[in-house]
Amino acid sequence: MQSGYTHLFIPGPTNVPEVVRQAMNVPQQDMRAPDFAEFTLPLFEGLKRVFKTTNGEVMMFPGSGTGAWEAAITNTLNPGDKVLMSRYGQFSHLWVKMAEMLGLDVICVDVPWGAGVPWKEYGRILGADKDDEIKAVFVTHNETAAGVVSDVAAVRRVMDECFHDALLFVDGVSSVASVDFRMDEWGVDLAVTGSQKGLMMPAGLGILGVSQKAMAVSKTARMRRAYFDFEDMVNINRSGYFPYTPPTPLLHGLRASLDLLEREGLENVFARHARLAEGVRRGVKAMGLDLVAEHPSLMSDTVSAIRVPPEVDAREVLRIAYEELNASFGSGLARLAGKVFRIGHLGSFNEGMALTALGLAELALVKAGAKVPLGAGVAAASSYFAEGAQSGLRLAAE
Structure with missing residues (x-):
């Protein structure tokens, strides 16, 4: 022993700080109580500061980062849409696999595990896409399997240089709240993270930052979704509530985590x-x-x-x-x-x-x-x- x-x-x-662990040790509460919003609305604002967005929406789905991946795709794309992705580690590989399983037409650039996002090749492909057939560009900001961080700003730069209107998806599961992430400045349309990494909590929350451009696209996207529907989530979140039962102990842990991050800066x-x-x-x-x-x-x-x-x-x-x-x-x-x-x-x-x-x-x-x-x-x-x-x-x- x-x-x-x-x-x-x-x-x-990751390791859960004791103050976060203790914050989650709460009795169950009424998630429809009239004062529940006083607790939840500041959480959304705190997450916006972590994502560095003032214009985007932030959503929390009970689930993992993988669930947030699926929510991002199903709310903004259509079956058969052409998307640009790359593989340079296990998690970028799994995102490609999900996109294919959901019926997307994936243009995949394979590079060695140990390299980063091939933004120069992205620029070449996007520059040749004169009819804007590519609807989304995907980046795994921090490839956890290979210990590699990629340049999201460079991807945004080549997209802008090509005057391309594709959505920019970023997996920030192992980067958000740990390394600099600038959703608005980098023009990220869908940013994905989870509670179990930089936010120092147990797994259980898939967290999404969504630009207003992505929100507008979600109103006409035809891919099937129900539980992960943006419209239901955002409409009810605005009043501080959720369309289904939220994991309230995790929300208390999130409060403590955000307090720690903001106290440190x-x-x-x-x-x-x-x-x-x-x-x-x-x-x-x-x-x-x-x-x-x-x-x-x-x-x-x-x-x-x-x-x-x-x-x-x-x-x-x-x-x-x-x-x-x-x-x-x-x-x-x-x-x-x-x-x-x-x-x-x-x-x-x-x-x-x-x-x-x-x-x-x-x-x-x-x-x-x-x-x-x-x-x-x-x-x-x-x-x-x-x-x-x-x-x-x-x-x-x-």
Whole structure:
């Protein structure tokens, strides 16, 4: 029997802060009560600030980010519509699969897992689409499987350069509330996230940001939907209520989560994620290991996908970490299975957790047969964090 804490270093569900967990420990309440809106309406406004939208609508569907994916598609597109997508990891792959299952005509650009969204190729394809047959462009902002972040602003730029009127869909499940996301500035029409990542809650809420352009399109879109219908949701949300029973404990958790984010300040949240991610990356490099991301500009600030040495099976590293060290790391998914393990460093995460993750990763790797210098990763990350602490002290003194 293991003693002490169970360490959770997966990229979602992330660690739930104690204040959020306690906020969800509430008795059931009347979701039709006359004062319910006093509680819920500020939640929508708080989520708008997280998405950085003033003009868009924000919706919360009981479900996961995958449910929000489906809501985005079924409310704004028609069977047979041509859409532009790309695959550079398991989650972008699954979005393509969903689009095909829902009857869309997918133009799919495949790039290596470790690359980002092929925005230059998007520009070429959109530029050749003289009749605007392509109705939507899809981007996975942060590909969790590969630890890769993509340039959404660059996609918007090539769309504008082509004067293309397609809707811009963005999967922000593992980026929203952790790294900078600018819905209005980037012209994102449908932004998808979930409660279990940067919002530091259990899974259970699929959250959507929807532009007014997308709302207008939804009024004529013919794809079948019922539970996920935008019109029903928005019309009733405006008065602070829901068209069906909402998960009220999760809404209380969301209140506590938004309070934490606003107290820290979103820009400080983004800076913290960048700092912690860089510490983890330096630790990985000191171990002599590589990340899946092909270039530093693509390295995610929320999850690092780490390649194990050729003679080591990453599944054995994961097993040892879980069974012997009381720690969970993210597994390599699909074509990366056995080749990669992942450290999630998003949400409620700090320097001590980063150092613990690196130390346990080193130990699991050595036990699995990897020739990793014990302590090297922790030392490199500690040195980096100490440099930041000293800089902070100098600034405070000045």
